[in-house]
Amino acid sequence: xxxxxILLVLAAVAVGFFAKGVTGLGGPPxxxxxxxxxxxxxxxVAVIAIPAALANFWLMIENRSAASDIRWFLxxxxxxxVVGTLLGVWLLLNIDDRIMSVLLGVFMLLxxxxxxxxxxxxxxxxxxxxxxxxxxFGAGVLAGATGISAPVVGTYxxxxxxxxxxxxxxxAAPFFFLGLMQIASLAALGGYDQARVxxxxxxxxxxxxxxxxxxRVGRRLSVQAFQYAVLxxxxxxxxxxxxxxxx
Amino acid sequence: xIEDRAAVGPDGSAPEPEHKEVQRPPGPARYRWYVLAAVVVxxxxxxxxxxxxSSYNYVxxxxxxxxxxxxxxxxxxxxxxFAGYIxxxxxxxxxxxGYVAGxxxxxxxxSPFLTAPLGGLVAxxxxxxAGFITLRTRGPAFIISTIALLFMFLLMTDNFEYLGGAAxxxxxxxxxxxxxxRVPFYYAMLLIAMGAVWTAYRVAHxxxxxxxxxxxxxxxxxxxxxxxxxxxxxxxxxxxAFWVGVAGAIYGYSIAFIRPxxxxxxxxxxxxxxxxxxxxxxxxAGPVVGAVLIxxxxxxxxxxxxxxxxxxxIQGTMLVAVxxxxxxxVVGTLRKMNRLPAFxxxx
Numbered sequence: 109x110x111x112x113x114i115l116l117v118l119a120a121v122a123v124g125f126f127a128k129g130v131t132g133l134g135g136p137p138x139x140x141x142x143x144x145x146x147x148x149x150x151x152x153v154a155v156i157a158i159p160a161a162l163a164n165f166w167l168m169i170e171n172r173s174a175a176s177d178i179r180w181f182l183x184x185x186x187x188x189x190v191v192g193t194l195l196g197v198w199l200l201l202n203i204d205d206r207i208m209s210v211l212l213g214v215f216m217l218l219x220x221x222x223x224x225x226x227x228x229x230x231x232x233x234x235x236x237x238x239x240x241x242x243x244x245f246g247a248g249v250l251a252g253a254t255g256i257s258a259p260v261v262g263t264y265x266x267x268x269x270x271x272x273x274x275x276x277x278x279x280a281a282p283f284f285f286l287g288l289m290q291i292a293s294l295a296a297l298g299g300y301d302q303a304r305v306x307x308x309x310x311x312x313x314x315x316x317x318x319x320x321x322x323x324r325v326g327r328r329l330s331v332q333a334f335q336y337a338v339l340x341x342x343x344x345x346x347x348x349x350x351x352x353x354x355x
Numbered sequence: 356x357i358e359d360r361a362a363v364g365p366d367g368s369a370p371e372p373e374h375k376e377v378q379r380p381p382g383p384a385r386y387r388w389y390v391l392a393a394v395v396v397x398x399x400x401x402x403x404x405x406x407x408x409s410s411y412n413y414v415x416x417x418x419x420x421x422x423x424x425x426x427x428x429x430x431x432x433x434x435x436x437f438a439g440y441i442x443x444x445x446x447x448x449x450x451x452x453g454y455v456a457g458x459x460x461x462x463x464x465x466s467p468f469l470t471a472p473l474g475g476l477v478a479x480x481x482x483x484x485a486g487f488i489t490l491r492t493r494g495p496a497f498i499i500s501t502i503a504l505l506f507m508f509l510l511m512t513d514n515f516e517y518l519g520g521a522a523x524x525x526x527x528x529x530x531x532x533x534x535x536x537r538v539p540f541y542y543a544m545l546l547i548a549m550g551a552v553w554t555a556y557r558v559a560h561x562x563x564x565x566x567x568x569x570x571x572x573x574x575x576x577x578x579x580x581x582x583x584x585x586x587x588x589x590x591x592x593x594x595x596a597f598w599v600g601v602a603g604a605i606y607g608y609s610i611a612f613i614r615p616x617x618x619x620x621x622x623x624x625x626x627x628x629x630x631x632x633x634x635x636x637x638x639x640a641g642p643v644v645g646a647v648l649i650x651x652x653x654x655x656x657x658x659x660x661x662x663x664x665x666x667x668x669i670q671g672t673m674l675v676a677v678x679x680x681x682x683x684x685v686v687g688t689l690r691k692m693n694r695l696p697a698f699x700x701x702x
Contacts, residue, residue: 168675169632172682179679186675281675288671292664309621316443316502320495 117143121156122314125163129322130329132167132276133262133341136160137348139311154299157291158308159315164284166319167276174274175281181236181268185244186282189257192245193289196252209353212250212259216346219263220339230269239264244282251286258283259349262342272326272334390698398422398545402538415537419609421650422544423602426551427623428630428642433558433595435628436637438588439571440493443624444501445599447485447508448478450618452600453607454518460608461524468543471604478600479593486592490585493574502621509619523614526607540609547605551598552643558594559639559702567591571637599627633677635684639701644685648677 120142127134136156144152168175175182231239243264251257258279265278294300329337401418408414431445452474456467467474489500513521529536558564566587569577578584607613626649634645656669681688689695690702 165674168678172678175679175682182679281679285671285675288668292667295664295667317495317499320498324494 113146117146118311118314121159121311122318125159125315126318126322127341128163129167129319130326131334131338131341132279133258133338133345135163137256137258137345141348150299151304153290154294154304155307155311157287157294158305159311161284161287161291162312163315163319164280164287167280167323168284170323171273171277171280174271174277178270178274178278181240182278182281184241185247185261185264186285188241188244189248189251189282189286190289192248192250193252193286194248195245196249197293199249199253206353209349213346213349213353216259216263216342216349219267220343220346223266223339231267236268247282248286251290256345257286259342259345262338262345266335266338266342269335271331272329275334275338276326387698387700395549402541405534411534412537415541417650417654419537419541419544421647422541422548423606424626424630424646424650425548425643426544426598426602428627428634428646429548429551429555429639430595430598431624431627432631432636432639432642433555433567434588434591435595436631436641437558437564437567437571438591439637440490440588440592441498441628442501442592442595443498443621443628444485444503444505445595445627446618446620446623447505448482448596448599449603449606449623450508450512450615451478451481451596452603453613453618454512455600456604457524457526457607457613458518460526467604467608468539471543471547471601474604475597475599475601478596478603482593482596483589486589490588490592501624505619505621505624509615512615512619519613521615523612523617526611526613528611529608537609540605543605544602547598547602550601552639554594554598555642556639556701558591563587563590568637629674631684633674633681633684635686635688635690638684638686638690640699641684641686644699648685 117139121139124135124138127138136153139156139159140149140152143156147155243260247257247260247264250260261279261282265275268275268278270278291300326334398418402415405411427445427449431442435441452471455474455477456470459465459470459473460467485501485504489497489504492500512518518524529539531539558567566577566582566584569580569582570584570587574584603618607617610617630645630649631642632645633649634643635641652670652673653666656666660666660669677685683691686695686699690700
């Protein structure tokens with residue numbers, strides 16, 4: 109890679125993880141395509157998984173005060189996420205992931221439309237409790253099949269209308285957990301060598317720089333502005349899924 | 356904990372001082388010292404039970420490493436926990452201690468058991484200087500400046516031939532039979548850990564510690580209230596470097612070589628931060644609990660699952676679980692719930 113290309117990749121990582129620092133979402137969906145265009149998808153997924161784990165852990169630490177209020181849905185969600193990941197890996201090997209991408213993209217766009225039609229409406233606690241395990245399962249399936257779980261996790265948690273710190277912790281915890289499973293699987297399958305680990309550590313530098321600034325920006329956002337910021341990231345992810353599925 | 360509250364009489368004047376007999380602390384607080392004494396005696400006696408321990412050297416090595424992390428995490432907590440300044444460059448001081456003692460051994464044959472305190476003092480001097488520069492910043496800028504410090508030292512040692520460059524320097528091993536080789540290192544680390552925890556305890560119960568906590572709460576208000584914030588922060592930075600430097604000196608000797616990548620890595624600093632946060636940042640006992648817990652998780656995971664990639668998931672799961680159920684760290688959360696055992700209540 110040329111110096112200019114490296115700078116472009118680092119800038120993409122910085123922008124992606126700035127969005128993540130503000131909303132809890134973003135990061136890999138923005139950084140992976142840019143890096144993949146130079147080095148290939150497998151390389152990009154393996155490298156970006158390292159700064160993603162760092163960013164998610166950092167966000168969890170920063171927002172840990174909200175953990176006790178949300179663990180009632182987070183624990184079943186993460187438990188079923190493991191089972192879902194196994195099914196997701198099987199699906200990855202057996203069905204066309206473009207079908208999943210399109211289905212998911214449509215589902216997310218429907219959610220965003222539903223939000224704008226009923227901005228005040230949130231899922232009641234009883235329903236949310238019932239949906240926690242299926243949402244975790246769905247996130248796991250998606251993570252196993254496509255490597256991303258943000259569409260399901262982000263959509264489910266957004267529908268609960270949590271305060272910012274609760275939302276960020278609620279998305280960062282499953283991302284961190286599923287991300288570690290991804291890193292472990294890749295490492296077991298020989299997906300990491302010294303060069304990739306080094307590249308992953310270098311990719312952590314922009315994350316370390318932008319995450320604290322982004323968290324500060326996020327804390328200053330109003331509740332409404334925060335909800336919209338999350339919807340923007342979800343919208344971008346939905347369009348990207350539809351694009352990759354239909355292209 | 357005894358709270359110092361300003362009592363005011365009904366007419367607004369200060370009440371007459373009462374001459375009461377000084378009372379001993381109630382039961383649990385006294386037990387605390389008995390339990391701590393028992394723990395220290397057990398740790399001191401551990402190497403004497405050689406016939407009863409099958410993997411003697413392994414146990415002592417693990418014990419020494421846990422004690423090293425206890426010392427480093429407790430020291431980091433003085434700046435990161437009490438003052439609220441997150442440093443990701445503290446492994447620099449470990450490296451400084453390691454290199455000072457290592458160079459004196461390699462070129463002059465002086466044992467690191469003698470020169471380790473000197474390593475700590477040099478770390479303090481560098482901590483003072485680094486704090487003088489980096490503590491002009493705060494928040495994200497401070498974190499980044501400490502990372503820059505780390506990379507600066509990595510580059511310097513990598514390119515300094517006298518220090519062995521990137522290959523480092525091999526150190527002559529301690530001249531002891533294999534069966535007793537780990538004992539001196541274990542006792543040295545035990546002393547260092549006790550010193551570090553004692554320092555943290557003294558800081559926590561001093562005017563200086565109160566000033567640091569005020570800085571962590573609100574630096575501007577602390578300044579207005581008369582806390583010399585800059586002096587306190589720099590002193591905290593320097594003080595937090597000492598035991599890390601001493602631990603680095605002994606650690607370098609125990610592995611028989613010093614090399615930039617052994618010391619100057621962000622992973623070591625991150626581990627100190629992690630241990631303090633998981634145990635309870637800003638508490639005296641927190642880093643101790645965090646160090647023991649994280650090291651135990653790592654080690655148990657290795658024992659049960661071997662050195663496989665599965666370890667990453669196990670350790671991650673444990674971290675998520677701790678954050679979910681102990682969001683203020685183990686000690687902080689238990690205290691908030693009024694369930695902290697008296698022997699862990701050192702604040």
